[in-house]
Amino acid sequence: MDIFKLLTRSTNIKNAAIASSASTSALPSSGARPNPQLFGNDVGDLYQPKLRGGKRKRGEPAAESSNPISEEPDIFVEKSSRKLGDAISRCQPRSSGVATGEVEGVGSSASNIEILDQEECRRVLRSHKLKITLLSSLEQNNKGRGVKATDIFTSNEKTPTQLFPQPLTSFDQLQSRYKIAGRLLQNIRDQGYDLPTEVQLGSLPLLLESNDAESVEFKKTLKRDDIKGQKTKAQAGIDLLTVAPTGSGKTLSYLIPVLDGLLRERGTQNNSGLDIERGVRAIVIAPTKELANQILNEARKLAVGTGIKATVMRKGMVITKGPDTGGDSNRDCYHSHGLEGGSGDESNSSADDGLEKTRVKGRKKYGGQLVKAQVLISTPLMLLHAVTGDDNDSISTFDLVRYLVLDEADVLLDPLFRSQTLGIWGACRNPHLRVSLWSATMGSSIEALAQSVILNRRQSLGLPATKLIRLVVGLKDSAIPNISHRLIYAANEQGKLLAFRQLLHPTASSDSGPSLRPPFLVFTQTIPRAVALHSELLYDIPAEAGGSSRIAVLHSDLSESQRGCIMSRFREGEIWVLIATDLLARGIDFRGVNGVVNYDVPNSSAAYIHRVGRTGRAGRDGGVAVTLYTKEDIPYIKSVANIIAASGKLGESYGGRGDQQKWLLDVLPTPTKNDKKRLKRHGVEERRASMAMKDAKTARKMRISTRSGFDRRIEHNRNGAVRGRRQSTKHRVDQHSLHSADHSESEWDGFDD
Structure with missing residues (x-):
């Protein structure tokens, strides 16, 4: 018998107990x-569709013929008029030099x-909250002139066409x-x-169908003897701009089509008997080295x-080979126009990016390691330094790169x-280049900029x-709607430190809500604040549990x-x-x-x-x-509260978790555009190191410490005395060594009488 259930039979305690037990039993660390x-997830038989053309059962209503939204011919949707036999023949394994053997359990039969x-x-797409839109091309409206960001949404088609491609319901x-393969x-x-996942369900059909169409077009090009760099009229591929939640599998969504496209290209070349130049074929750009290394592991x-x-x-790696390094640069590495007196195109340049694409002058010998991989992952500055000429103005061109992926595109296109x-984007001169942009947040200005760059380049x-x-x-x-959000007002820095310690060591008197259990991340605004918080919490975990080894700090220094x-x-x-x-x-x-703790309020909604x-x-x-905020953060916290409220509405299937209280949204002030811009650029002004150096009172208020001023003064005096003794000892040693050197260099005057 459950005594607790019996005693709380007529109260509301059992609901809270059940909710708390459910929240503690299901944790991200408990497994996938x-x-x-x-x-x-509650969709019934959407994943068991009936094949068209089958015999209708007795009593089953006849299927109504659905008229497509767009009458434009579309390769992304299986039209109802397409025969099943055509689809089966299209799905037969291709014959190429690539290993295309069938995996166990996967066949090419109609079943x-x-x-x-x-x-x-x-x-299916709407049940998974997927919206796929064909943006207007502006080819007719902007012929012969540059495309501005303001022209993106002023085309003839005021409402973009919505697409409904075949969803990928299984990796099989x-x-x-x-x-x-x-x-x-x-x-x-x-x-x-x-x-x-949702992003894989919607993006993989688009990109893989584009690879298949490009492979067919490439075979036709080889039959016409149009080889190596010739521009073809047909452009079967697509450029994709994806906005998907964090942790939804975006890395896998762009790596699978890239690898599939490279395998198709290699198989087509092997069958045709040609050996087209080998080298870097795909470039993935990420904003940080940590993310680049993570993408490399997955690839x-x-x-x-x-x-x-x-x-x-990495540092020291080079992509191109100079004219006097020896060897066949066409076969051993990536080779770009202009390095050996080639006919690099100097006149073509983008109207908006302001970067001149000029021919690279002949370089001297390189001492670095040569890149021979087909997929190159890099941060933007590292890659730009590797392809910039000796005059730091000219940029070599990536004539062989067919895939350009911008991971966290909103940051990469930020100022x-x-x-x-x-x-880097402008240096990719391949006419078959396919660009894909991926992020969890994408502002309208970044989206318009990306579209204008794509159109201007073409x-x-x-x-x-x-x-x-x-x-x-x-x-x-x-x-994402499957996590719980909490806003905790702490008044000042001392209150934030006390609130964080209560999260680290929860007690019975703590605020009710989802508990925070390790492992978890803590974010601060600046590096000095991260180091100070680490020093303050270094001994909060008892030695029996691992002590100070369980807490660490990570930053760019x-x-x-x-x-x-x-x-x-x-x-x-x-x-x-x-x-x-x-x-x-x-x-x-x-x-x-x-869990995640925002010890300092983030500088933007993104x-x-x-x-x-x-x-x-x-x-x-x-x-x-959990987000901790003080009275200095009140002018900026409403943006976070609005995101929490929207997340709660989106996660109705999760019981509305994360829904922010309505009264808090009404009370908090709305930040102005200048406030948002200032916060994004500098963060909260009071927590910046420059402000703390100017104002000693502000520095004391923003200090992350629980020690009193008397204790800090005693420690300061003790440290000053230690530094003084070390300096005096060093001065005496220097004087003694100088005196010894002078005495040894003096001439011997003989014995005294």
Whole structure:
């Protein structure tokens, strides 16, 4: 008999107890969910569609013919008029030099090919909250002139066309429907991927269908003897702009099509008997080294046994080979126009990015390691330095690169990285270049900039406009709905430290709500504040539990090896509390993180979304996001409260978790545009190091410490006395050594009488 249930039979305590037990039993650190999808989990028989053309059962109503939304011919939707036999013949494995053997359980028979009509596609995509839009190309409206960002939404088509492609309901369909290599599919299975997430369900059909169409066009090009760099009229590919929640599997969504496209290209070349130049074929740009190394690990896992190599750009590595280094540069490495007196195009340049693309002058010998991988992952500045000429103005061109991926595209196109990213983008002169942009947050200005750069680039190269498709998962620019959010008012810095210690050591008198259990991340505004918080909490964990080894701090002032060691220890569970700056706020995948603490308020709404996205990865429930704010943060906190409210409305299937209280939204002041701009650029002014140095009173108020002023004064005097003794001792030693040197160098005058 449950005594607690019996005693609380007529009270409301049992509901809170059940809720608390449910929240503690399901934690991100307890393991992966069998279903990583955030939406559409309650859909009944959507994944068992009936093949068209089958015999209708007695009593079953006849299926109504659905008229497509767009009458424009579309390769992304299986039309109802297309015969099942055509679809089956299209899904037969291709014959090429690539290993295309069927994986066990995956065949090419009609029983394994699920073809949905438009109505069923629309139902599945909407149940998973997927919105796929074909943005207007502006080819006719802007012919002969540059495209401005303000022209993006002023085309003839006021309402963009919405697409409903065939959803990918299982990774087994990758071979039966899209004919990917059997080895690549086996690598996907070996990593434990079975059910696609929302972003994979919507993006993989678009990109893989584009690869198939480009492969067919490339074969036609080879038959016409149009080889190596010739511009073809048909441009079958697409450019994709994806906005999906954090932890939804975006890395896998762009790596699979890139590897599949490279394998198709290699198989086509082997069958044709041609040996087209080898070198860097795909570039993935990430804002931080940590994210670049993480992408590299995933790429290497997927490329096992395929013959495709991936590497990350490091100091000393070079992409091009100079004219006097010896060897065949066309075969051994990536070769760009202008290095050996080639006919690099100097006149083509983008109208908006302001970067001149000129021919690189002949370089001297390189002493660095040569890049021979097909997939190159790098930060923008590192890659730009590797391809910039000796005069630091000329940029060599990436004539062979066919895939350009911008991970965390909103940061890469932000003013901080914009010139570097556009420089690399403009250097990709391949007419078959396919660009994809991925992020959890994407402002309208960044989206308009990306679209204008794509259109201007194709106009400068004399190419027809490509199809630009936008994929949005869930509610745009919102936090994931499967975590709980808390806002805690702490009044001042001492209150924040006390509130954080209560989170670290919860008691019976603590505020009710979801508990925060390690491991978890703590974000601060600046590096000095992260170091100070780490010093203050260094001995809060008892020695029996590991002591100070369980708490660590990570920031950009540490070396790359130190940062890598700390991240490895955190992933292995040796570190329970990791204090960091926004260096770890984007893209880093810590799958077992149970919570995130915003010790300092994030500097933008996007920063909050990415910070709290470090928990609740791959649909894991039980994550907690706690934000501490003081009276200095009140003018800026409403943006965070609005995101929490939107996340609660989006997560109705999770019981409305994270829904912010209405009275708080009414009381908090609305920040102005200047306030948001100032916060994004500098953070909270009082917590900046420059402000603390100017005003001693502000420095005392913003200090992260629980020691009294008397104790700090005593320690300061003690440290000053120690420094004084060391300086005096060093001065005496120097004087003694100087006197000894003078005495030894003096001439001997003989013995005294």
